[in-house]
Amino acid sequence: EVQLVESGGGLVQPGGSLRLSCAASGFTVSSNYMSWVRQAPGKGLEWVSVIYSGGSTYYADSVKGRFTISRDNSKNTLYLQMNSLRAEDTAVYYCARQDCSGGSCYEGYWGQGTLVTVSS
Amino acid sequence: SYELTQPPSVSVSPGQTARITCSGDALPKKYAYWYQQKSGQAPVLVIYEDSKRPSGIPERFSGSSSGTMATLTISGAQVEDEADYYCYSTDSSGNRRVFGGGTKLTVL
Numbered sequence: 001e002v003q004l005v006e007s008g009g010g011l012v013q014p015g016g017s018l019r020l021s022c023a024a025s026g027f028t029v030s031s032n033y034m035s036w037v038r039q040a041p042g043k044g045l046e047w048v049s050v051i052y053s054g055g056s057t058y059y060a061d062s063v064k065g066r067f068t069i070s071r072d073n074s075k076n077t078l079y080l081q082m083n084s085l086r087a088e089d090t091a092v093y094y095c096a097r098q099d100c101s102g103g104s105c106y107e108g109y110w111g112q113g114t115l116v117t118v119s120s
Numbered sequence: 121s122y123e124l125t126q127p128p129s130v131s132v133s134p135g136q137t138a139r140i141t142c143s144g145d146a147l148p149k150k151y152a153y154w155y156q157q158k159s160g161q162a163p164v165l166v167i168y169e170d171s172k173r174p175s176g177i178p179e180r181f182s183g184s185s186s187g188t189m190a191t192l193t194i195s196g197a198q199v200e201d202e203a204d205y206y207c208y209s210t211d212s213s214g215n216r217r218v219f220g221g222g223t224k225l226t227v228l
Contacts, residue, residue: 104150107165
């Protein structure tokens with residue numbers, strides 16, 4: 001059974017840093033495309049970042065240069081390092097496994113999310 | 121940056137057909153996907169690759185795409201279909217994903 005469990009959320013001051021983790025089970029993180037999606041309170045879904053099985057990474061313009069997606073193959077875990085945090089980064093952060101078919105991919109499995117609050 | 125545009129809200133009576141649109145410049149060449157999200161829950165995929173329905177999704181959910189617009193249709197909407205619906209696709213490079221702004225469907 002595919003499971004994704006996020007952790008690492010919490011309260012952080014503006015300008016601070018936080019690292020989110022997503023522990024996966026039931027599949028191998030390094031063999032899949034993995035992504036982060038966030039949702040600010042009362043707002044819509046926003047795609048944040050993706051890492052391909054080959055290691056290529058891509059980011060939304062809103063986080064590029066501040067966030068870094070990575071993985072630890074030995075721990076089968078996905079990470080999101082968030083630096084220079086702003087109030088507008090406050091959101092529930094979901095990790096997701098991408099499923100691919102027909103030459104395109106989408107978030108097929110989602111974690112339960114972890115809340116990040118950026119406030120002084 | 122690339123954007124997908126959806127109407128903020130759609131309202132229908134039970135048993136009526138609800139249609140939610142999504143427009144984007146890359147949609148003629150990129151698939152559209154649709155997610156349903158109920159309050160406090162993670163999103164659930166209801167349509168993939170423009171018009172395919174995952175197993176377990178009721179047949180009343182269907183999708184189509186033409187030109188720069190994709191459409192999610194719920195035929196005979198039920199009260200339990202009340203939720204936020206998001207379209208999803210990629211930019212022309214295929215590397216950056218994007219969600220539409222979401223549409224709140226009210227069935228009453």
